[in-house]
Amino acid sequence: MKMAPILRAFAAHLPAIPTLLVHTGQHYDRDMNDRLFADLRLPHPDLNLEVGSATHAVQTAEVMRRFEPVLDTHKPSCVMVVGDVNSTLACALVCAKKDVPVVHVEAGLRSYDRAMPEEINRVLTDQIADRLYTTERSAHLNLMREGVAEERVHFVGNVMIDSLLSNREHAHPAAQVLLMAGVAPEVLDEPCGYGVVTLHRPSNVDRLDRLEPLLSVLREVSERIPLVFALHPRTRANIERFALLDLLTSDRIVLLPPQGYLEMLGLLTGARLVLSDSGGLQEETTALGVPCLTMRENTERPITVDQGTNTLVGRDPHAIRKGVDEILSGAGKTGRIPEFWDGRAAERIAADLSQWLLARHAQRCQEFDE
Incomplete structure (x- = not known):
């Protein structure tokens, strides 16, 4: 749900941002998996690590073991991870060990409940990440309190809402x-x-x-x-x-x-x-x-x-x-749509990431020349 609009935005960006889609297989029900890819109009993964279910520790370790050769083979300019599942942290950890930049979509969200496995995944991934994209402004404050450098953080909005708005007319x-x-x-x-x-x-x-x-x-x-x-x-x-x-x-x-x-x-x-x-x-x-x-x-x-x-x-x-x-009784919340929940979060990610990668490339070329 998060990756589908991002991949479309990468393909539509000028110039297009080339991608390699890796599915860890953490969510392993084949029927549900195939249906989700079809519903979201996601391309089939370039690689499926087929990790499957296990304890948190075993699953995280297995994702790391299977993901490391992917980095060695393809040598990406960066790795984008989304959300807060075990795969998010596992891939980020491998990147940190291999000196590959990490981009985290949906960064900075906090429940402040360390009994939630997802909270541990969120906190650690954000400490590793080089570029952090947030869905709401309170996430920025969370990251500042944790010592994340402000220049690493960029508020883009919510890609989940991109998916919802683009698929609403297709809903059953x-x-x-x-x-x-x-x-x-x-x-x-x-x-x-x-x-x-x-x-x-x-x-x-x-x-x-x-x-x-x-x-x-x-x-x-x-x-x-x-x-x-x-x-x-x-x-x-x-x-x-x-x-x-x-x-x-x-x-x-x-x-x-x-x-x-x-x-x-x-x-x-x-x-x-x-x-x-x-x-x-x-x-x-x-x-x-x-x-x-x-x-x-x-x-x-x-x-x-x-x-x-x-x-x-x-x-x-x-x-x-x-x-x-x-x-x-009619007294329930009506609410309002938060800032940047407008269906264009993925476009903002693509625009910023393209500039960020170009700037990194220029800096590395300068360092090489020196």
Whole structure:
């Protein structure tokens, strides 16, 4: 979702910025992978490292082991990494050891929760990166506090929103999504609309004492507004392991398998509200103007709370009920579109990166002559 608009912007830039697309294979479901590439109109990767799933340490190490020969063979002018997954940090670490410049897209976001593996990935990648592109101005302040030189940071906006805006007209309508999943779409005809639910963070779904209360309150919410719940494989496995499926057995709750990008975009576009623990959905709902209740205690995307439609409710059933009440009564957040969430972030990255690479090349030539 982040790389697709960047690659298009690189190809459209004059002169075009040549790229080699490396897919680590960290997200390894083949059907979902193929669907995502097709939905986003992404070219097939030039290289697929096929790392697959493992513990955080093993997966990070395996990405590093398989990525190092790529650098040795292709000798890139820089390596661009996006987001905060294990692959982001792993590739950045290899570059740091090989003296290859690192460019980080979506830099500077902080939840200040070191229990989140993504937070560790974010902090370390930003310390390694030579050029850092931020999505919101608060990210700049985070980086300054951590000692990142100001000249390394450039505010460009949010490439996730580039993807959303360019694909919105291609989104599959919610009724079509349900029909494709073999579900009668009448649940969408309720006068109050429908809600969309996603839940996948280990801190929410890996423990019975946390997952059961969340599913119980979702059952309560469904009595007021029907819910479409796209089940992450990890979440489904834990629901079955803890024998909690009865909590979701209701004609007011539609359980779907993981959805493709265009299907999910269609569901979000038509929703009255969203309940989720996803970082990306906080941004997408803000861009769509859909109220979002985030079932986390913190967020690395504070702009979605300060300016957008997002409200943090944690795992507190009372806060979740109150948030739903406010939205259904018409008092939910309407928000506004943050600065530079205009669909042109990737263009700004391409323009800046081209200049930065040319300046680096000129400096290296001068040093060689001297």
